[in-house]
Amino acid sequence: MIYQSLVTKIPRCVKPKEFGTVTSTQLHMFSDASNEGYGAAAYIRLSDNSGRISTALLMGKSRVCPVKATTIPQLELTAAVVSINLAQHILKELQITVDQTFYHTDSTTVLHYIFSYRKRFPIFVANTVKVIKDFSENTQWRYVQSKENPADIASRGFTSQQILNSNIWFDGPYFLRGPEELWKNDMPQGVVELEGSTSFAVHPEDEEGNAVDKFLKYYSSWHRLRMAVAVYHHLFFILKSKRQARLNGSITAEELDAAGKAVIRYIQKKTFSKEVTLLQKSEGSRGRGLCSSSSIYKLDPFIDPKDRLLRVNGRLSKAEISAGEKHPMILPRKSHITTLIIRYTHEKLAHAGRNHVMAKLRELYWIIRTNASVRQVLQDVSFAEK
Structure with a gap:
């Protein structure tokens, strides 16, 4: 029954039937982590020549947290790397040209690490941030509120019925279907340190x-x-x-x-x-x-x-x-x-x-x-x- 419901409710084509000529194609990646797991979700955003906007789920990925105790900021960084790897896979396999790629996270710690250049981080943080910077630019990263982050479903887990009734999982957050100039991007302010880690060493020249x-x-x-x-x-x-x-x-x-x-x-x-x-x-x-x-x-x-x-x-x-x-x-x-x-x-x-x-x-x-x-x-x- 669940399989039949999914078949009838999820359209196979990400472009709506009545959609006009596509003028803009964007890929939006969302990542999140919790004590139970971490994951990422990918959405395609299409704009046509009439100004209409359509969003659709492309792919999602989730993993269970490791048995070894790990802090939430570390899991958030790992989720961001999953988001990067997922985007690279989609861009390689997708048969249409993507104009822009954006990465969204509700973790101010992750954004601070990405935008920071004054700190010498612990090995784990340095390695994950390196992967993020190798495949993305700072301008591609944006802050999203937790309630508007569909990757929260991937990290915390939903039942099959909850997923079927979730519009945000299949269509993405509501703000994606609005004009870009109205998108909120509240960058984190101040210093956010990794919980449970050793103190950071600061370079005098920095x-x-x-x-x-x-x-x-x-x-x-x-x-x-x-x-x-x-x-x-x-x-x-x-x-x-x-x-x-x-x-x-x-x-x-x-x-x-x-x-x-x-x-x-x-x-x-x-x-x-x-x-x-x-x-x-x-x-x-x-x-x-x-x-x-x-x-x-x-x-x-x-x-x-x-x-x-x-x-x-x-x-x-x-x-x-x-x-x-x-x-x-x-x-x-x-x-x-x-x-x-x-x-x-x-x-x-x-x-x-x-x-x-x-x-x-x-x-x-x-x-x-x-x-x-x-x-x-x-x-x-x-x-x-x-």
């Missing part, structure tokens, strides 16, 4: 509000960061030369390479400031004058006059290999940029093993304690994918 550091930490992809820096370099050149030019939208490989080196040069000056100063004063004496306690003392470093980058010196300078392999760029172990480069190399190699990633990295970079750095990043990636 408190000072270093604009460059905030810009670099905003990006979770090495390719996207280089693209952004390349665009800024191009615009700066136009303003400096006072030319009436426009950015044509294409960034060359040379501009990407220059942007990446500019970022690495900044990180080197910030991390190895004493070493850079001493080497500049010694006018290229290649490591002489450095303190033996320096983390790069044994690398016999020097500053390349061509690109002003801190590089490794050694016997490979006589080898018949590329200049990058002879004198790789030095990178600190604990740096957001180092992590991005390791992830980028790992993805470019189709998620190859640690030794393969290390070998590829050393064609251009020399990371302090490479083995430990690569192992940690790959472990975080593996944990986030589970």
